[in-house]
Amino acid sequence: xxxxxxxxxxxxxxxxxxxxxxxxxxxxxxxxxxxxxxxxxxxxxxxxxxxxxxxxxxxxxxxxxxxxxxxxxxxxxxxxxxxxxxxxxxxxxxxxxxxxxxxxxxxxxxxxxxxxxxxxxxxxxxxxxxxxxxxxxxxxxxxxxxxxxxxxxxxxxxxxxxxxxxxxxxxxxxxxxxxxxxxxxxxxxxxxxxxxxxxxxxxxxxxxxxxxxxxxxxxxxxxxxxxxxxxxxxxxxxxxxxxxxxxxxxxx
Amino acid sequence: xxxxxxxxxxxxxxxxxxxxxxxxxxxxxxxxxxxxxxxxxxxxxxxxxxxxxxxxxxxxxxxxxxxxxxxxxxxxxxxxxxxxxxxxxxxxxxxxxxxxxxxxxxxxxxxxxxxxxxxxxxxxxxxxxxxxxxxxxxxxxxxxxxxxxxxxxxxxxxxxxxxxxxxxxxxxxxxxxxxxxxxxxxxxxxxxxxxxxxxxxxxxxxxxxxx
Numbered sequence: 081x082x083x084x085x086x087x088x089x090x091x092x093x094x095x096x097x098x099x100x101x102x103x104x105x106x107x108x109x110x111x112x113x114x115x116x117x118x119x120x121x122x123x124x125x126x127x128x129x130x131x132x133x134x135x136x137x138x139x140x141x142x143x144x145x146x147x148x149x150x151x152x153x154x155x156x157x158x159x160x161x162x163x164x165x166x167x168x169x170x171x172x173x174x175x176x177x178x179x180x181x182x183x184x185x186x187x188x189x190x191x192x193x194x195x196x197x198x199x200x201x202x203x204x205x206x207x208x209x210x211x212x213x214x215x216x217x218x219x220x221x222x223x224x225x226x227x228x229x230x231x232x233x234x235x236x237x238x239x240x241x242x243x244x245x246x247x248x249x250x251x252x253x254x255x256x257x258x259x260x261x262x263x264x265x266x267x268x269x270x271x272x273x274x275x276x277x278x279x280x281x282x283x284x285x286x287x288x289x290x291x292x293x294x295x296x297x298x299x300x301x302x303x304x305x306x307x308x309x310x311x312x313x314x315x316x317x318x319x320x321x322x323x324x325x326x327x328x329x330x331x332x
Numbered sequence: 333x334x335x336x337x338x339x340x341x342x343x344x345x346x347x348x349x350x351x352x353x354x355x356x357x358x359x360x361x362x363x364x365x366x367x368x369x370x371x372x373x374x375x376x377x378x379x380x381x382x383x384x385x386x387x388x389x390x391x392x393x394x395x396x397x398x399x400x401x402x403x404x405x406x407x408x409x410x411x412x413x414x415x416x417x418x419x420x421x422x423x424x425x426x427x428x429x430x431x432x433x434x435x436x437x438x439x440x441x442x443x444x445x446x447x448x449x450x451x452x453x454x455x456x457x458x459x460x461x462x463x464x465x466x467x468x469x470x471x472x473x474x475x476x477x478x479x480x481x482x483x484x485x486x487x488x489x490x491x492x493x494x495x496x497x498x499x500x501x502x503x504x505x506x507x508x509x510x511x512x513x514x515x516x517x518x519x520x521x522x523x524x525x526x527x528x529x530x531x532x533x534x535x536x537x538x539x540x541x542x543x
Binding site for chain 2: 130290292293295296297298299301303305306310311312313314315316
């Protein structure tokens with residue numbers, strides 16, 4: 081999908097003039113200060129900034145885990161403030177997937193069962209949920225067997241299972257909060273590259289990271305400071321198919 | 333240091349942008365702002381001032397009326413009246429261009445980036461934050477572009493050690509740019525912690541004792 085095509089489609093997630101204050105009165109902390117951000121379908125946005133700059137708060141609000149003090153948050157064109165609790169739960173379960181630093185997998189469930197869990201909570205019949213879970217796990221590149229437990233998986237594999245859980249059931253957006261925090265550089269690169277591939281296939285990605293290495297995979301890097309967006313960097317060209325590896329010439 | 337000469341030029345302009353100064357003052361202010369990274373001898377200061385004057389970026393001016401703040405210069409210039417220098421309009425333009433200039437495809441020479449951020453402090457906290465933000469955005473954009481041509485898994489692992497070389501070369505460039513980005517992040521965090529503007533043209537007082 082090119083930039084023009086993206087611009088013609090309504091944003092998957094949009095924050096408009098969002099203010100978030102924790103606490104009240106003089107002790108209140110203004111975590112977000114008039115932040116506006118629109119994430120297009122298939123766009124990969126990284127949010128970068130020092131601790132307490134508001135990046136995690138932004139992610140929570142974008143996923144409807146918390147509401148703004150003022151301003152609007154829309155997901156798939158729906159203003160979250162206008163939804164009933166049951167509808168909000170549906171948005172959180174069906175449209176948006178979350179990935180965290182600590183994977184948050186259930187140790188007593190296999191990889192495929194972990195991925196099935198939110199689908200079944202969402203009311204999907206077991207058989208169908210299993211099919212969707214297996215499809216998602218295959219997509220993130222986990223090797224068989226899929227009935228291994230989290231303890232039998234490497235850190236990178238666990239994060240892949242967590243990403244499979246986030247995309248299973250065709251979610252429109254993935255919100256990832258420091259997903260590489262517990263991974264080494266090469267494994268982290270592979271996880272971020274997977275997110276970039278999912279974006280290229282149409283899923284919107286919002287990645288919060290303080291690591292410049294991982295932020296630069298994104299189409300757009302948004303810099304935050306003191307609850308505000310201070311700058312952004314847009315990649316010069318839209319993602320193109322990987323070039324022929326130049327290694328052929330060097331092969332014996 | 334090779335790049336120091338370039339930075340001396342910009343450094344003197346950045347200081348004169350805050351106040352008119354004479355040679356010895358410029359040297360001590362320059363050393364204070366660059367954290368001792370580039371010791372200067374007074375000869376370099378005067379040579380640079382002469383070239384800046386020749387290029388129309390600074391002009392010799394009279395000492396201010398009733399200026400009682402002359403420090404005893406390190407070289408002991410006796411009772412001789414100091415030759416004060418002032419930045420010209422062309423000098424201000426050149427300085428602004430330098431702060432705004434960002435490297436293109438490649439990470440900038442590290443010393444140049446360091447000098448730019450240190451000297452931006454002379455313009456105060458907000459100016460320094462703006463310079464850090466601009467440099468970081470430019471560096472991020474360069475790295476984003478490079479990422480597009482660098483997909484680790486696109487290189488088949490089965491091609492032997494020679495196949496690894498282009499990847500390692502690319503990794504080296506990316507790692508260097510990352511280090512610069514991380515340093516700019518630290519600069520931002522430290523600057524953000526300064527509650528008051530860093531002053532205008534005066535020596536920052538409490539910047540010792542950082543690890």
